[in-house]
Every structure is written in C-alpha cells, then in structure tokens.
Amino acid sequence: MTYLDHAATTPMLPAALAAMTEQLARVGNASSLHASGREARRVAEQSREGLAAALGARPSEVLFTGGGTEGDNLAVKGLYWARRGAEDRRRRVVASPAEHHAVLDSVEWLEKHDGAEVTWLRVGETGRITPESLADSLGDGRDVAVASVMWANNEIGAVSDLAALAEVAHAVGVPLHTDAVQAIGQLPVDFAASGVDALTMTGHKLGGPMGAGALLLRRDAECTPLLHGGGQERDVRSGTLDVAAIVGLAVAAQAAVADRAERAARIAALRDRLIAGVLERVPDAQLNGPALDDVVAGGPGRLPGNAHLSFPGAEGDLLLMLLDARGIECSTGSACSAGVARPSHVLLAAGAPPARARSSLRFSFGHTSTDADVDAVLEVIAPVVERARRAGTTTR
C-alpha cells in the first residue's frame, strides 16, 4: 500500500505511542489533590512545558484542546466575543477564503448568528496572503475584532509570512490567529517570534494521536471560552485533561520539531521527484500552489510534503478511485460529509477555474514516505489519468 495522504493524518511515532500507552494504564485526574492526581498533573505539565519549548511559547500559553477544529473554533469565536464584548464597534472578522473549514465555518457562523461582518482577504494565485492584502482589508482596524490567516494551506501548501502579517495586524490593534496545523513539523514555527496572538496546532498531523491538540494563546489575549466547567486551562478550556493524549501529543511534537530540518529536506526531495515524474508522464498536468523552490521570509514558500496537481479533463474523484484500486491513497481536497466531491474552495479562492479545481489531486508526504511510494505513483499515473478522462466524457 502506498500512503500519500499524510496531510490528512500521518502514522503515530513509536515514541508517542509508547508514552501514551504507558499513561493510559495509570489512574489519576490532573485536577485531583491526592498522589495519583499529582502524578497525572506532573505528566501533563511536563508535556505542556515540552510542547511550549518546541514551539517557542511559554508553558502558560499552551491550552490543550481536542484538536485542530476545536482550536480554530475557540480562537476565532473566543477572540471575536472577547473583543466585541470589550468594544461593541468591533464586529468585523477578517479572514482568508482559503482557510480550512474549521475557520471558514466558524467565521460564517458568527456572521449568521452573532452579528459579525466578514471581510474576505484577497488571495494570490499561489494561495498566499500578503501583508498588503491584510492591510487593505483591515483599514484602520477600529471596527475589526479578529483576523485569521493560516500558516500553511492544507490543500495547495502555500505558506504565508505570519510575522509580517502579525505586524500589520498589530499596527492597527487587531489580534491575529493562525491555523498552523499543517505547518508544525514541516516549517520552522516559533510562536513568540511570529508575534501572532493565537495559534492552532493538532497532534495527528505530526505523529501524535487524533483528538489532541493545543491552542497557543498569548497571555495578554482575551478569549471567551466555548466550554465552561471546571476551569482548567486558564479557564478558557474546561474539561478533565486527557493526560495520555497530551503526553502523546507532546512527545510527537517535540520529535517532529527536533527532526524537522532533516525530514523536510528528505520529503521535499521525494515530492519534487514525484512532481517531475508526473509532469513527464502527463505533460498537460498542472502544479497548483507556489513553485517548488518558492521562498517566503527566508524559508520554504510551500509545504515540503505537499504536491497538488490538476489533470485537465479528468475528475479528481475518479482519479482517486482508480488510484485507490491500485493501492495508492491520496486525496482530492475538500469533501462534504456525504463524500460528494466539490471543487476545491482553495483553488477557487486562488482564482482557478472550476474545471481545474475539480480535476485536482493532493499527494502529501510524511515521515514514513519512501522512494517506493513515488515509484508506485509514477508507474500507474499515465494510464489512470487516461482512463479517468475517458470515463469523464461519458457523463459530461
């Protein structure tokens, strides 16, 4: 089997699995006062410190969550509620239309149910958000509650310069949230140095467990909670700490960050070979997103593990099905809950025509990827694309 969908989820790192399994066998609520509770708390707090150190944050800035979707919801809604609560004129939410649905749908929910006015950012054709675009949308910032721009796009891999964006936002007094779910472990991410006010990360994209993540939240950032209860996590995220998941998350994140440079170089080389090979075999295929050697703020302008290609005349969902039948697992990007393929909203936001957005596939590399994975795709891609093209003509 050829697994090239690491951006969806990547296998757990053995060290994270071991640490998590060990903790699962122990009793103890981290909020309890007795010895078992203290021991659980010790593990949780060590994990918090380890995660904070790996991401350039202070331990008190780490709020454990149930994953990326929760982090995005908490940051967007919580920052909006807090800012608007403090100053009622701050009703505007500024966000990129190429965000993950966890951000998009939170923003749209605020618009529909809570009086928010949304300004969608201009997206460049590579999917990147520029400081100029953010500055234009913020204006004088007096009516803006929060802005949200993802660090690296999950579909087409575009990396934005969050430090520059944070500077723009702060110049007009607006807090900035970033969804860094895809970035951590692939790009250098330093929370303090970036200057952003809130950062969403999750475990299962970097070798940790599913259902465990963190929101990094600056100590001076006011954030209204989604979950009320026992007052854990600075009173911003109540709920008994899932200590086993937290230790798995922290171990994985520390390992992923420590090995980042070596792994990023290795998977970028695999990715480059895949794209070159595909373009050779299917000459009219198109690479979506930034160029492979693109640079932003002195670092990679594209996620090193991301390959996103359109195959004109072939439907993405048929390509996926044909590859699946040949043991190759990849993704078409967004799918609704019923599994109906929709043209990628990211490509549409970046100005691609719907046909190109519908005919795309994402191959994403991770820590277990090998040359054999690339070979497997290159062996079948030409006949698969040909077959999908023929099938496409039957129903259009």
Added chain:
Amino acid sequence: MAVRVIAAMSGGVDSAVAAALAVEEGHEVTGVHLALSPDRQTLRSGARGCCSVEDAHDARRVADELGIPFYVWDLAERFREDVVEDFVAEYAAGRTPNPCLRCNERIKFAAVLDRARALGFDAVVTGHHARLADGELRRSVDAAKDQSYVLGVLTAGQLAGALFPLGSMTKDRVRAIAAERGFAVATKPDSHDICFISDGDTRGWLTRRLGEQPGPVVDVATGETVGTHAGAYGFTVGQRRGLGVSTGDQRPRYVLGIEPVTRTVTVGTAEQAAVDEVLTGRPTWTGPEPELPFTAQVQLRAHGAAVACRVTGSADGGLRIALAEPQRGVAPGQSAVLYAPDVERGDQVLGQGPVLRAGERSAAVVR
C-alpha cells in the same frame, strides 16, 4: 464467472443485499452511492426522499462491513436534466411520465453504466426486483415487488451490463438475508413515491414548478364545461378522484384526455374511458427485435395488470397494440411494456413503446 462490478447502493435494504450477494458470488465489487439531489437533506424523512446524507451513510456502513471500496458519485446535474426536467416537461405537455423508468434508462444503465465501463468495470449491480439470466429479463418471483416494468426500457446492450441478484427471492427473504448479515438497514422502511418530491405532493410540486394554469374540465359527451381546474398537469388519463366536476347523472367521471395548449381536461364515463387499442412511439427491445405481428401481454403502467394483446406495426415506426379487454387509464407518457407470458420462469420482458394515444378502434368503442 467473477467480474468487476459497480454496486449502486442507495442506502436501502435491497441494494445492500444485492451488493452482498455480488460479493459472495465472488465478483470484485465497488460500491457507489449516487447523489442525485442538488439540495441534500441531512436526515431521511420516513419512506420519502432520496440520497440524503443519512442514506449515503447507511450505504457506506454496508460497504464497509462488506469490505468493499465505496464512493459517492455526484450525478445531480445529469439527474436534473434527464429525469427531473423531463418529468416537468412531460406533465407540461399533458403526459404522465414515469421518472423511475427514465432514471433506469438514462442514469443507472446509461450514465452510471457508461462511466463504470470506461473505468474498467463489466457491469452495474442493483437491488431491482427482476430476474435477469442469459440476457432475458423477467418478472420477479415476488409479484408485489416486481420492478420489471420500470426496467422494460433497457436494451440488450444495457442488460448485458446489468446484474439483478434479487429477482428470484421475495422481499421478506431479502430482509432476512440483511438481518442474517447484521446490516442495520434490514428493517429500514421501503421507499415509496417519487424520490425528488420529498413530501409526496406531486401536484403541489408541479404547481411550484409550472405555476397555476387554470382551465376547463369538459364532458366528452356534451361538450359542456362541467368544472375548472388549477392546472392540467395535476391530472392523469384514467384518473377518477379529485376531478371536482358536477354532472347531472351522478355517474363517476374519468379523465379521458389532456389538451395542454387550451388546458382542457376532457372527462367521460367508465365506458368512454375504456380503450382497446394503444398506439406507441418507436419501441425499444430487450433482445432481438421480434417479428411483427405477434401476440403478448402488455402492462400499461407501474403496478397495472397485464392484459393479452396483439402487436402490429404502425405507419410511423411505432406499435399498434390491440387489447383483448378494454382498459382504463392508458395515459400518454407511460410505457406499454410487452411480456411473453411464462408461468415457470417468469413472464419475459420483450420491450416497450411509449404510449402516444388510444388507437382508432378505441374511438369506435367510445362512441
């Protein structure tokens, strides 16, 4: 012989069992759920509607239990063009379409089968209740569930790419097989009515699509206007209920005809509604074209009874079907599906012709 097949899985019990039997038969099966509605509802409401997210989930659950790949194919646009708009246009033209038949003809055994073949599959397996062996399409053993009528429009080429594993068993047996395999859909209610009219109110739905189009209801014998209606599309030839007419003699009236331009609905008595000859458009055949004339049985609407008939050709390439007994409710737009009676192996579907109108012989009967 094992083949590569697409199992069209609606999320209902029939298609679930059909897919399971295909797997057990040794075929290489890929499950596909057809998303046909542009505005999909999250949850299913009773026995109506189709392809909700919940139905897709039910289908996926079965596929996962069977260990077969499963995908959703979005054919909403094709379905809208070929089935829904056809349905509206037919009613607007004063005819009574059968959308299930149209869906089989143009979606399941055209768009889906063509795509399946292009992708390297040999056939499409569905949960239709009909027998298909050696290229011969026959009624299901379960007469109450038989769906051969809505498959009667398929050609030999289409049937060559079809598998109907349920034709030789009753619906009770289908549910028992589903229960034996632990499928959650074993007790799911049968679906009824037209899948894209989720509240079951066809007249209301057509009114929203076509607007109110009031017109007269005219008695055929007197030529007098005996009532009015809000839209001729709300009527079907042979219909008796809901005519809202008052005639002196208290005898029931039936719809005899619908004239869309003047929006006139013509009604008459039971005797006047009886037809003993039917003219069709160009026929389709499930196998080799039979030599005309021939004798057969004909079924003139879904769930209608079959009657003996003699089939000859008409001048314009259609069929002239003489009925052994006069029938009411021969509605233009329906299919006249022809069967060769066979008690042992099941009546065999020979083909069909789209009903154009009653023939001249009938006119003689009426007068």
